[in-house]
Each structure stands twice: as C-alpha cells, then as structure tokens.
Amino acid sequence: MTAATTSHHPEPAPLGGRIWTPFTGVLALLVVIMLAVLATRFIHGIGAVTNLSDGYPWGIWIAYDVVVGSALGASGFTVAFITYILNRGQYHPIVRPALLTALFGYVMAGASVFFDIGRYWEFWHIFVPRYAQVNSVLFEVALCISAYTLILFLEFLPAVLERFGMVRIRQKVDRVLFLLISIGVLLPTMHQSSLGSMLLVFGPQVDPLYQTQLLPLLFLSSTIGMGLAAVTVEGSVTSLALRRPVEGDLLAKLMRVGQFLAAAFLIMRFGDLAARGQLGNLFVARPLVYLFWVETALFAAPVVMLLGPAGRRPSRFFGAAALLAAGGMLYRIDAYLVAYNTGAGWRYFPSLGELAVTIGLIALEILAFIIAIRVLPVLPKMSRRAAPDPA
Amino acid sequence: MLTRRNLLKGIAGGAGAVAATPLCKEAQARGAHQLPDDAVGLLYDGTLCIGCRACMSACKEANDMPAEHTALAIGNYWDAPLDISGKTLNVIKAYRSGTATHKDQEQDGFAFTKVSCMHCVDPSCVSACPVSAMTKDPHSGVVHYNVEACIGCRYCVAACPFNVPRFTYDQAIPKISKCQLCQHRMDEGKYAACAEVCPTGATLFGPVIDLKKEIERRRSLTPGTQTTYPRGKIGGTDSFQGPVAHYVERTYGETEIGGTQVLHLSGVRFELLNKPPLPKVAPARISESLQHAIYNNLIAPLGFLGTLAILAWRNMRPKREPAPAGTAAPGPTKPDGGAP
Numbered sequence: 001m002t003a004a005t006t007s008h009h010p011e012p013a014p015l016g017g018r019i020w021t022p023f024t025g026v027l028a029l030l031v032v033i034m035l036a037v038l039a040t041r042f043i044h045g046i047g048a049v050t051n052l053s054d055g056y057p058w059g060i061w062i063a064y065d066v067v068v069g070s071a072l073g074a075s076g077f078t079v080a081f082i083t084y085i086l087n088r089g090q091y092h093p094i095v096r097p098a099l100l101t102a103l104f105g106y107v108m109a110g111a112s113v114f115f116d117i118g119r120y121w122e123f124w125h126i127f128v129p130r131y132a133q134v135n136s137v138l139f140e141v142a143l144c145i146s147a148y149t150l151i152l153f154l155e156f157l158p159a160v161l162e163r164f165g166m167v168r169i170r171q172k173v174d175r176v177l178f179l180l181i182s183i184g185v186l187l188p189t190m191h192q193s194s195l196g197s198m199l200l201v202f203g204p205q206v207d208p209l210y211q212t213q214l215l216p217l218l219f220l221s222s223t224i225g226m227g228l229a230a231v232t233v234e235g236s237v238t239s240l241a242l243r244r245p246v247e248g249d250l251l252a253k254l255m256r257v258g259q260f261l262a263a264a265f266l267i268m269r270f271g272d273l274a275a276r277g278q279l280g281n282l283f284v285a286r287p288l289v290y291l292f293w294v295e296t297a298l299f300a301a302p303v304v305m306l307l308g309p310a311g312r313r314p315s316r317f318f319g320a321a322a323l324l325a326a327g328g329m330l331y332r333i334d335a336y337l338v339a340y341n342t343g344a345g346w347r348y349f350p351s352l353g354e355l356a357v358t359i360g361l362i363a364l365e366i367l368a369f370i371i372a373i374r375v376l377p378v379l380p381k382m383s384r385r386a387a388p389d390p391a
Numbered sequence: 392m393l394t395r396r397n398l399l400k401g402i403a404g405g406a407g408a409v410a411a412t413p414l415c416k417e418a419q420a421r422g423a424h425q426l427p428d429d430a431v432g433l434l435y436d437g438t439l440c441i442g443c444r445a446c447m448s449a450c451k452e453a454n455d456m457p458a459e460h461t462a463l464a465i466g467n468y469w470d471a472p473l474d475i476s477g478k479t480l481n482v483i484k485a486y487r488s489g490t491a492t493h494k495d496q497e498q499d500g501f502a503f504t505k506v507s508c509m510h511c512v513d514p515s516c517v518s519a520c521p522v523s524a525m526t527k528d529p530h531s532g533v534v535h536y537n538v539e540a541c542i543g544c545r546y547c548v549a550a551c552p553f554n555v556p557r558f559t560y561d562q563a564i565p566k567i568s569k570c571q572l573c574q575h576r577m578d579e580g581k582y583a584a585c586a587e588v589c590p591t592g593a594t595l596f597g598p599v600i601d602l603k604k605e606i607e608r609r610r611s612l613t614p615g616t617q618t619t620y621p622r623g624k625i626g627g628t629d630s631f632q633g634p635v636a637h638y639v640e641r642t643y644g645e646t647e648i649g650g651t652q653v654l655h656l657s658g659v660r661f662e663l664l665n666k667p668p669l670p671k672v673a674p675a676r677i678s679e680s681l682q683h684a685i686y687n688n689l690i691a692p693l694g695f696l697g698t699l700a701i702l703a704w705r706n707m708r709p710k711r712e713p714a715p716a717g718t719a720a721p722g723p724t725k726p727d728g729g730a731p
Contacts, residue, residue, distance in 0.1 A: 042563065043563060044561075044563060045559075045560060045561050045562045045563045045565060046560050046565065047560030047561045048561075050560075052560060053560070054476065054477075054548055054554065054556075054557045054558060055554065057545035057548035057549045057558060058545065058549055084702075084703050084706055084707055085699055085702045085703055085706070086702075087702070087705075087706040113544075116544075117542050117543045117544045117545075118541075118542075118543025118544075118545065118558060118559075118565035118566070119541055119542050119543035119564070119565065119566070120542070120543070122522075122540075122541065122542045122543070123542055125522040125540060125542055126521060126522060126542070131522040131523050131524075131540050132522075132523070133520055133521055133522060133523040135518050135675075135679045135682065136518065136519055136520055136521040136546070137519075137678060137682060138519065138520075138521040138544065138546050139521035139522070140682070140686070142521055177707060178700065178703040178704040178706075178707045178708070179700055179703075179704075181699075181703045181707070182696055182699035182700040182702075182703045183696065185699050186692060186695055186696045186699060189695070190692060193685075194682075197678065197681060197682060198546075200674060200677055200678035200681060201515050201518055201519050201550045201674050201675055201677075201678040202515075202549060202550055202552075202674065203515065203552055203648065203669075203670065203673075203674025203677070204552060204669055204670055204674075205549075205552055213677065213681060216681070216685070340549075342549070342552075342554050343554050343665065343667075344665065
C-alpha cells in the first residue's frame with residue numbers, strides 16, 4: 001500500500017444517500033431535452049438545430065463546451081501538479097474531487113466535439129498516422145485532449161478500484177501513478193496553450209486586440225487560474241450543499257496562486273497590447289472593447305479582493321474564484337466568437353438547440369458528479385474532529 | 392507551504408519554458424512557401440467581365456453541383472446562388488453605385504468580381520486541417536479537398552481569410568465544398584471550366600508565371616488603345632481585339648497572405664468588391680513557426696515530462712522507511728504522497 005494509509009488526512013469514502021431528488025430529476029430532464037435535439041442533429045444535419053454558417057462555422061459547442069469546458073477542467077492538472085509535483089500533501093483531500101471535475105469536463109468537451117464535427121464517423125482519422133497533419137494546431141489539440149481524457153480515467157481509477165475492493169490491480173496502478181500524474185500535467189499544459197494557438201491561423205479574421213503570438217501564454221495562464229477557481233467554487237458549493245466544513249485554508253491558498261496568475265495574465269496582456277501599439281484601440285466605443293474591459297475587470301477583481309488577510313475569508317475567496325472563472329470564460333468566448341469576423345454580413349447567436357445541448361451537457365456533468373460522490377470514494381470521510389465551519 | 396515562489400520554481404523548469412520558447416526566437420522561423428514551379432491558376436480581369444455568369448453554370452455542370460434556389464429564382468425554376476456555398480463553388484458578384492450607368496466606375500458605376508478559391512501559395516486551410524483532407528499539390532499548386540479523409544471539423548472554413556471552403560450544413564452526411572480548379576478536367580487534358588466557357592477572356596486559365604506576365608503586359612499598355620486578349624487559356628489559339636482598360640494599382644492575390652494562384656485585376660478599388668487588404672505574411676506561417684518552436688522534435692515537452700516524472704516519483708514512492716534528510720522537499724511540510 002502507499003503512504004496514504006499513514007497519512008493524517010481522513011480517507012475518502014462514498015457519501016451514500018439518495019441519488020434521486022427533485023434537483024437531480026431536473027438535471028435528468030435537461031439531459032433528455034439534449035438527447036432530443038441531438039437526434040434531430042444526427043438525422044437532419046447540423047444546420048437543422050444550430051445557427052452555424054460559413055461565416056461562423058464554430059459556435060458555442062466549440063467555444064463554450066470545448067474551449068471553456070476543458071479550461072475549467074484544468075482543475076485536475078493544477079491540483080495534481082501542486083499535490084504531487086510540488087509535494088504539497090495537504091491538498092490531498094481535494095485531489096479526487098478535482099480529478100473528477102476534470103474528467104467530466106473533458107468527457108463533455110469530447111462529446112461536444114463529436115456532436116459538432118460533421119463527419120463524426122471518421123473521427124478515428126485523428127489517431128491514424130496516414131491522415132496525421134502535424135502542422136495543424138487542431139491535430140495536436142485533438143490528440144492531446146483524447147490522450148489526457150484517457151489519463152484522467154486512469155488517474156481516477158484508484159477510486160473505482162478501491163470501491164470494488166480490487167486491491168491487486170489498485171497496487172499495480174499505484175506503481176505507475178507517478179507517470180500518469182506526470183503525463184497528466186504535461187498534456188494539459190500543451191493543449192491548453194494550443195487552444196490559444198489555434199486562433200493564430202485565423203490571422204486578420206481575429207481582432208488585433210485578441211490576435212497575438214502571446215495567445216498560448218495567455219490561454220495557459222488563464223487556464224490554470226480557471227482550474228484553481230473551479231476547484232474552489234466546486235469545493236465550496238459541495239461543502240455548502242452537503243453541510244460540511246469548507247476546506248478553507250486549502251482553498252484560500254489555492255486562490256492566492258489564482259490571484260498571482262490573474263495578475264500575470266493582466267500584465268502579459270497589457271504588455272503585449274502596448275508592444276503591438278494597440279493601447280489606443282482600447283478606448284474606441286465598440287462592443288468588443290466593452291467586453292475587453294469587462295474581462296479585464298473580472299481578472300483584476302480577484303487580484304484586489306484577495307489582497308491582505310481578508311483574502312482568507314471563504315466569502316472573499318469564493319467570490320474571487322467565481323469572478324476569475326467568469327473572466328476566463330468570457331475571454332475565451334470573446335476570442336473565439338466575438339473577436340472573430342470573417343467578413344461583412346455574417347451573424348451568430350446560439351440557437352435554442354445549441355443552448356439545449358450545452359445546458360444538457362452541463363446538467364449531465366453535475367448529475368454524474370453527484371452520483372459519483374455518492375457511490376465512489378471521492379470526498380474525505382467526515383470525522384468527529386471536523387468542526388462545523390464558522391462561516 | 393505552497394507559495395508563489397515555490398509554484399514559480401516548479402513551473403519555471405517546465406511549463407514556462409515550453410510556452411516561452413518561441414518568444415525568445417525569431418517568431419517566423421518557418422520560411423515563406425514558394426510558388427510551385429508548374430503552378431497553374433486563373434486571371435480574372437473584372438474589366439473584361441460582362442456578368443453573363445456562363446462560368447457559374449459551367450462550374451455547376453463540370454463539378455456536378457446541385458442547383459441553388461434563392462429569392463432571385465422566382466418559382467425555384469433555376470439556379471440562382473447569391474454567394475459561394477456548399478452547393479456553389481464559383482459566383483460572379485456585382486458592385487453598383489448610384490445610377491450604375493458606367494462600367495468600372497466607382498461613382499454611379501458598376502463592376503464585377505469573382506468569388507472562388509484563390510489557391511493560396513501558403514493556404515490556411517491546408518495548415519489548419521488536422522487530417523490532411525486539404526492538401527496543396529506540390530506541382531500544380533492546386534488546393535485539393537479529399538472528402539474521404541475529412542472529419543467535418545470546419546477548421547478550414549474558419550481559417551480561410553477569403554471565406555472560401557464551405558460546408559453543407561443541411562446534410563446529415565455533410566462535406567466541404569471548394570473549387571479545385573477542375574483538377575478532374577485537367578487530368579483529361581482540359582482545363583478549368585469557368586475559363587474555358589468565358590466568352591470575353593475575363594477568366595483566363597494558365598501557368599501562374601504566364602498569368603503574371605499577362606498582367607504586366609496589360610498594365611504597360613495605354614488605357615483606351617486596342618490590344619489582343621487571349622481567351623480560354625493563355626497560350627491558346629483563341630483571342631480577340633479590345634480596348635485597354637484602366638486598372639487600379641493593386642493586383643489582388645499578388646501578395647495577399649503570401650500570394651495566391653488566382654489573380655484579380657479590377658477597374659475599381661478591391662475594398663468596394665468586398666476584397667479587403669490582407670497581410671503579406673501567411674497566418675499559416677506564423678502559426679506553424681510558433682508550433683514548431685514549441686514542439687521542436689518534442690524536445691521541450693519530453694524534457695518537461697522527465698522533470699515532472701522525477702519529481703512525482705520522488706514524492707509518490709511508497710515510504711517504507713523515512714526518507715533521508717534533504718532528499719525530499721524541505722520546509723515545514725513533510726513529504727506526503729500516495730495515490731489520489
């Protein structure tokens with residue numbers, strides 16, 4: 001066995017309890033609506049349910065479900081990095097929930113790609129060297145995301161094996177876990193930065209405020225911030241919903257790192273705009289500029305909110321995390337959709353069908369998370385010494 | 392303690408290095424692509440075009456494309472596309488201003504332009520495609536689409552600055568549509584149907600080098616004088632006499648994103664024809680240079696992985712005996728690994 005048995009942390013354990021509640025029922029209903037829309041999509045084509053066009057060939061199924069969804073899923077690799085690579089063992093209690101959030105985030109991104117690509121039955125071409133096109137940023141992203149989703153399954157496998165008492169296999173998995181964790185940090189570093197690089201080939205079609213060779217660094221830094229924010233929000237909400245104490249110290253420390261990354265993002269972004277002589281364009285009255293400033297405010301707010309000892313209060317770091325996650329989301333949606341303009345005459349706003357699928361996928365993710373923490377050892381077992389949270 | 396300094400230390404050796412590599416180098420490491428030696432293309436001279444759209448109908452027939460019914464086609468009896476689409480590879484569009492009485496005049500005039508694949512020297516669609524469905528022929532330079540390889544991701548549609556590859560959104564089994572310069576007719580010893588059928592030589596097929604010489608020739612003549620225009624393909628037998636037009640300075644396609652094999656001449660500014668100026672450097676070149684710098688033979692990623700693996704192994708190995716002092720992370724936190 002591993003050192004986990006000698007750890008001072010409470011071991012993870014299934015929560016148990018009822019799975020079907022009015023809340024999970026609503027989630028299931030949203031999933032059913034999504035399935036109905038998808039049936040139409042697969043029978044009559046993408047145009048039957050989406051507002052996509054040759055001017056906006058990508059919509060929210062890519063910009064939100066894949067680009068934002070996987071960035072929020074960065075919770076898994078950031079927490080794994082901190083816990084195992086930087087050796088901060090005290091973060092152990094949040095590793096499993098973070099990996100689980102990441103796993104569902106990536107599976108959702110993968111599912112959405114499958115719905116979005118027109119010739120989905122040919123998807124395996126990505127994995128066949130005969131078709132490989134190594135200059136394509138999307139090739140790298142697709143390969144990397146697929147591989148990472150597999151790694152996430154394996155990283156989470158110990159929880160499943162533990163639940164079903166498969167000690168032998170569990171020990172084998174544990175032995176290579178260090179390698180899985182390492183690959184599980186490398187791959188998201190690569191594809192999360194590449195999700196920014198993907199916009200480079202769009203050239204002048206992406207507004208100069210957003211089109212920059214710094215895209216990979218801007219995406220990577222904001223992804224890590226979003227991942228940490230997602231862990232913090234998810235940890236806080238789970239604790240509140242289950243009336244458990246918030247892992248206040250841990251989350252507060254995580255958000256310190258988030259604060260640093262938000263600041264780094266802002267410095268890089270403004271430095272880049274200044275270097276490219278674009279600062280003057282930040283004061284032109286047009287929608288994209290307004291959105292730019294909203295993003296800037298959303299990234300700047302956590303930096304300010306978390307200054308000083310007040311930043312350790314759960315209400316503070318929860319709010320800061322929510323704002324940071326929102327900032328990262330808006331930045332991605334803006335970069336992929338609002339800043340993208342392929343010529344006059346094209347419009348895009350997601351259709352009800354597109355929204356239904358995105359909402360259905362989010363509902364499925366939450367539903368799967370609820371079921372998983374009830375039947376699998378994900379959250380730390382509550383011990384008597386755990387005092388109720390004062391907040 | 393997890394501090395910013397520690398985090399930075401951890402990142403600095405790997406992630407930061409991976410992502411920051413290109414910033415230290417010349418960002419355009421990958422050279423510009425050159426025009427293939429046997430490149431063929433089209434010259435579209437808007438001043439010769441009479442807007443008859445014979446090229447559009449010939450294109451449909453040659454490529455077996457379906458008719459497209461729009462508001463123009465009353466009763467849906469005939470093909471009337473307003474733009475290129477999943478069903479239409481080539482469209483002639485008109486610019487009109489005020490009374491629209493004079494051809495190739497910006498005020499109170501009208502002009503024609505052609506919309507179809509430009510067959511870029513350094514195509515964004517080819518660089519974008521993850522599964523090699525878009526390829527550039529190394530000899531003719533024609534940008535081909537292979538439906539068998541395509542997964543329908545539409546990255547090519549999004550990437551093309553000319554907005555050319557189109558997608559059949561209304562099909563359950565969709566595909567990309569784009570002009571392939573009638574490659575199948577070239578294989579039969581013929582050439583692009585749009586050029587072959589053009590009655591005024593406005594669309595002219597030929598080797599790109601010869602097309603460029605023809606552009607130079609036309610520009611060197613005095614507007615208003617008579618000259619001989621080739622019709623169909625350059626170097627063919629068919630020609631006619633006509634007046635020399637006044638051209639705007641720019642040749643569209645000469646430098647746009649590294650140059651194209653379809654070249655346009657016009658009597659009115661290209662901005663009016665919905666052909667805005669584009670940068671000279673191909674976005675594909677910028678994108679690939681950055682990718683190649685980061686993933687140069689996978690050296691940086693593998694180095695990063697090695698660093699991660701060593702740290703993870705040290706931190707996560709089973710602790711049967713107390714670790715010797717100084718090997719594990721120092722500080723107030725004791726090493727505490729184990730499975731997640």
